[in-house]
Amino acid sequence: MNTSIRVTLDGSSAEVPVGTAVREVLERLRPDLAGQALGVRAGEEVLDLQRRLTQDAKLEVVTAADGDPGALYLLRHSAAHVLATAVRELWPNAGIGFGPPIEDGFYYDFDVPRPFTPEDLEAIEAKMREVVEADHPFERREVSRGEARALFADDPYKLERLEEIPEGDVISVYRDGPFLDLCRGPHLPRTGLVQHFKLLSAAGAYWRGDERRLMLQRIYGTAFFSRQSLERYLHRLEEAKRRDHRMLGKQLDLFSIQEDGGPGLIYWHPKGAMLQFLLRRFIEDELLKRGYELVYTPHLASEALFQRSGHLQAYAELMFPGMELEGEVRGYRVKPMNCPMHMLIYASQQRSYRDLPKRYAEVASVYRFERSGTLHGLLRVRSLTMDDAHIFCTPEQIEDEVLGMLDLVDHVMTTFGFEYRLALSTRPAKRIGSEDLWDAAETALRRALERRTLAYALDEGGGAFYGAKIDCKFHDAIGREWQGATIQLDFVLPERFGLAYIGPDNAPHRPAMIHRAIFGTLERFIGGLIEHFAGAFPVWLAPVQVRLLPVKEGHRAAAADLAARLRAAGFRVELDDRNETVSYRVRDGEVLKIPYILVIGEREASAGTVAVRRRGAEEKQIVMPVEAFMVQLRREVAERSRDPVQSLTAPAGRA
RNA sequence: GCUGACGUAGCUCAACUUGGCUAGAGCGGCUGAUUUGUAAUCAGCAGGUUGUGGGUUCGAGUCCCACCGUCAGCUCCA
Incomplete structure (x- = not known):
C-alpha cells in the first residue's frame, strides 16, 4: 500500500x-x-x-469571494454553526436539528420550548457577534460511532441522524468554542471569518420535513464576505417586493381575491381578464397550427366518472366535496382535472391507428381543494385554469409528440423572455405499469430532450405513480421556484377507460396517453408574467396599449376621433380627458405602466400628428404622423416585441 | 393542515411604553374653481359598527377566547 x-x-x-x-x-x-x-x-x-x-x-x-459558490458554502455553513452556538448560549437546552447552507443563505432548526420572536432574533444576532469576535477555530475530529453516541447522548436529533450514517462512512464532528455538532463539514478555519450576516426570519418546520413529526423552530439567515454584497442582497429583497404580483395586481387593477367569495378563488378584473384573453388566443392559435383540436367539457361530473378514473381513490383529498342533487341517485363533483372528460371523448367511438395521434386541447378551469396554508396569490389557487391537452398516440409516436411539446414550451417561454429549467422525473418506488412500459417511456422522454440538446435536471424516482414526466420550472420575484409547463406520460388512464385503437393488424391496441400544459395554469403563468415584467407588459400583452391625452377641452373631439380610429384598427386605447393638467395625467399613465401615452394639442390636431411618449424611452416626446405611429404599433404587436422600440423616431424633417 | 405574526376608510399607513373625550393623515373618490404641452393645480365635501362573534372592564382599535382571512415558513403541488 x-x-x-x-x-x-x-x-x-x-x-x-x-x-x-x-x-x-x-x-x-x-x-x-x-x-x-x-x-x-x-x-x-x-x-x-x-x-x-x-x-x-x-x-x-x-478564498473569500461573494461570487464563488464554494466559498459561500463554507461561509454559510459556518454561519449556521455560529447561529447554533449563539442559540445554545441563550437556550442551553435547545435541541438541535439540521443547519445547512441553502441557495441564498442558511438555516438551522431548533427544538425550543417556545417559538422565536423578532426580539429573540435580535438577541441571537448580538450573541452571534460575540461568537464571531471570540474567533473560535472550527475544529474537525473524526470519531467512532460509539464515541459519537456518547458525545450526543443528550441530542436526540443528532442521535437519530447518527444511526442513519452507513456503516463504514467517516463520522466527523466540528467544534467551535462551546458548540459541538455532528457534521460532515466543511467549515471555515475560524468563526471570526463570518463577518457580514443577518438573520431574516423564523418559522416552524417539521423535523425531517415530516408533518407527522414534531415541529422545530427554524431560523433563516444569510451571510456574505463583504458588507456591500450583504447590503446589495437585502436591497434586492426589498426591490423584489415591489414586483410582487399581489401588490401589482391591486395597483394595476388586474385581479382580486374576495374574502366574501372564498380563499384561493380569483376574480379577474377587466385588465387582468384581457391578459388572460390574450394568452388564451395566443396559445390556442399555436395549438391549432400544431394539429391540436379544441374541445369543451363540463366542469361537473358524476362521481362515477371520478371513480372510474381513480381520482376518488388517489386524489380525493384534493377534490372539493361531492354535492347531492335533488332527484339524482349519484353525487356530483367539480372536476380537479380534465383528463377523465377527454378520455370519454376518445372512447366515444372506435379509433384506428390512422387517426393517431389525437390531440385534444381545452383551456378550462378545474377546482382543487388546496390546503389553506399553501394558497399564495395567483401562484397557488383553488380554481385554476389550465391550458390542458391530452394526446392519444401509439407508443412509437411518444417521442415525436414530446419533441413537439418541448418545441412549443421553448417557443412560448422565449416569446415571453422567461428563463426556465427542465427536469425529467423517472419511475418512483411505488408505481404501476410494467418495467417495459417504464423503460420505453423514460427513453422516449430522455431521447426527446437529447434530440433538442436541452439541458435538464434528473429527478430520479420523482415521477408520478402513473407515469414519468418532464416539468418546467420558473422563479418568482423573490426567488421561489414554481412549476409551470408539465408533460406527463400516463399508463393508468387508458387502462382504466379501456381505450383502444385498431392497429394495422386489425387487432385492438392500447394507446399511450400524454397529459400536458404549456403555461401550466393561466393563474400561475400570469402571476409569473406580472413579476417578470414588473407590471410593464410588452405592447402586444398590455391590457391598455395607448392612452390619449387631449391638452385642453378644445382637443377632446380630436382625441376621441383618434381613439375611435385606433380602436377600429384593433388597438386597446383609453382616452384620459379628465380635468387635470397634462403633467398629472402623464404621471398617472406612467404609474399604470401604459406603453404609449399620446398627447393631442393644437399642433397635433391641426397637423394630423401625435406626440408620442413611449414607456421607458429616453426621449420624452416624439412627434410623428398618426399613420406612422399606427404602422409602428402594428409591427410591434405582430412581432410580440419585448423591448422598447428603438426605431421609434420622428420622420426626417420633423418640425 | 401545522407553527408564528398580522387584520383600522377604496389603497398605503397613524392613534404613545401602560385600555380613557367625537379613531387621524396622504393618495384615491365626489363637487367647485382653474383650461392646463410631458411624473402630482388649488379649495371644499363625503368616506369607518377598527375582519366576525363572544368575553373582561365604569370604559376596548388596544386585554382574553373562538372563528374567518392574509403573510412567512413547513408539508403538498399547476
Whole structure:
C-alpha cells in the first residue's frame, strides 16, 4: 500500500505522506495564500484546511469571494454553526436539528420550548457577534460511532441522524468554542471569518420535513464576505417586493381575491381578464397550427366518472366535496382535472391507428381543494385554469409528440423572455405499469430532450405513480421556484377507460396517453408574467396599449376621433380627458405602466400628428404622423416585441 | 393542515411604553374653481359598527377566547 500521495494545488504538485492535512499542503505549495485560504476545491467537493488527504488529489485554493459558490458554502455553513452556538448560549437546552447552507443563505432548526420572536432574533444576532469576535477555530475530529453516541447522548436529533450514517462512512464532528455538532463539514478555519450576516426570519418546520413529526423552530439567515454584497442582497429583497404580483395586481387593477367569495378563488378584473384573453388566443392559435383540436367539457361530473378514473381513490383529498342533487341517485363533483372528460371523448367511438395521434386541447378551469396554508396569490389557487391537452398516440409516436411539446414550451417561454429549467422525473418506488412500459417511456422522454440538446435536471424516482414526466420550472420575484409547463406520460388512464385503437393488424391496441400544459395554469403563468415584467407588459400583452391625452377641452373631439380610429384598427386605447393638467395625467399613465401615452394639442390636431411618449424611452416626446405611429404599433404587436422600440423616431424633417 | 405574526376608510399607513373625550393623515373618490404641452393645480365635501362573534372592564382599535382571512415558513403541488 502506498504511503505517499501526489497532490496538485493550483498547478504545482508535491509528494506528501498519506494523511497530510490540506493546511500543510497549502503551506508548502502556496505559502503566499496560506493566510487567505478558506478551503480547497477538489472537483465538485469543497474541503476545509483540516481535512487529511488519503489519496491523490487535484486541488484549487478557495478564498473569500461573494461570487464563488464554494466559498459561500463554507461561509454559510459556518454561519449556521455560529447561529447554533449563539442559540445554545441563550437556550442551553435547545435541541438541535439540521443547519445547512441553502441557495441564498442558511438555516438551522431548533427544538425550543417556545417559538422565536423578532426580539429573540435580535438577541441571537448580538450573541452571534460575540461568537464571531471570540474567533473560535472550527475544529474537525473524526470519531467512532460509539464515541459519537456518547458525545450526543443528550441530542436526540443528532442521535437519530447518527444511526442513519452507513456503516463504514467517516463520522466527523466540528467544534467551535462551546458548540459541538455532528457534521460532515466543511467549515471555515475560524468563526471570526463570518463577518457580514443577518438573520431574516423564523418559522416552524417539521423535523425531517415530516408533518407527522414534531415541529422545530427554524431560523433563516444569510451571510456574505463583504458588507456591500450583504447590503446589495437585502436591497434586492426589498426591490423584489415591489414586483410582487399581489401588490401589482391591486395597483394595476388586474385581479382580486374576495374574502366574501372564498380563499384561493380569483376574480379577474377587466385588465387582468384581457391578459388572460390574450394568452388564451395566443396559445390556442399555436395549438391549432400544431394539429391540436379544441374541445369543451363540463366542469361537473358524476362521481362515477371520478371513480372510474381513480381520482376518488388517489386524489380525493384534493377534490372539493361531492354535492347531492335533488332527484339524482349519484353525487356530483367539480372536476380537479380534465383528463377523465377527454378520455370519454376518445372512447366515444372506435379509433384506428390512422387517426393517431389525437390531440385534444381545452383551456378550462378545474377546482382543487388546496390546503389553506399553501394558497399564495395567483401562484397557488383553488380554481385554476389550465391550458390542458391530452394526446392519444401509439407508443412509437411518444417521442415525436414530446419533441413537439418541448418545441412549443421553448417557443412560448422565449416569446415571453422567461428563463426556465427542465427536469425529467423517472419511475418512483411505488408505481404501476410494467418495467417495459417504464423503460420505453423514460427513453422516449430522455431521447426527446437529447434530440433538442436541452439541458435538464434528473429527478430520479420523482415521477408520478402513473407515469414519468418532464416539468418546467420558473422563479418568482423573490426567488421561489414554481412549476409551470408539465408533460406527463400516463399508463393508468387508458387502462382504466379501456381505450383502444385498431392497429394495422386489425387487432385492438392500447394507446399511450400524454397529459400536458404549456403555461401550466393561466393563474400561475400570469402571476409569473406580472413579476417578470414588473407590471410593464410588452405592447402586444398590455391590457391598455395607448392612452390619449387631449391638452385642453378644445382637443377632446380630436382625441376621441383618434381613439375611435385606433380602436377600429384593433388597438386597446383609453382616452384620459379628465380635468387635470397634462403633467398629472402623464404621471398617472406612467404609474399604470401604459406603453404609449399620446398627447393631442393644437399642433397635433391641426397637423394630423401625435406626440408620442413611449414607456421607458429616453426621449420624452416624439412627434410623428398618426399613420406612422399606427404602422409602428402594428409591427410591434405582430412581432410580440419585448423591448422598447428603438426605431421609434420622428420622420426626417420633423418640425 | 401545522407553527408564528398580522387584520383600522377604496389603497398605503397613524392613534404613545401602560385600555380613557367625537379613531387621524396622504393618495384615491365626489363637487367647485382653474383650461392646463410631458411624473402630482388649488379649495371644499363625503368616506369607518377598527375582519366576525363572544368575553373582561365604569370604559376596548388596544386585554382574553373562538372563528374567518392574509403573510412567512413547513408539508403538498399547476
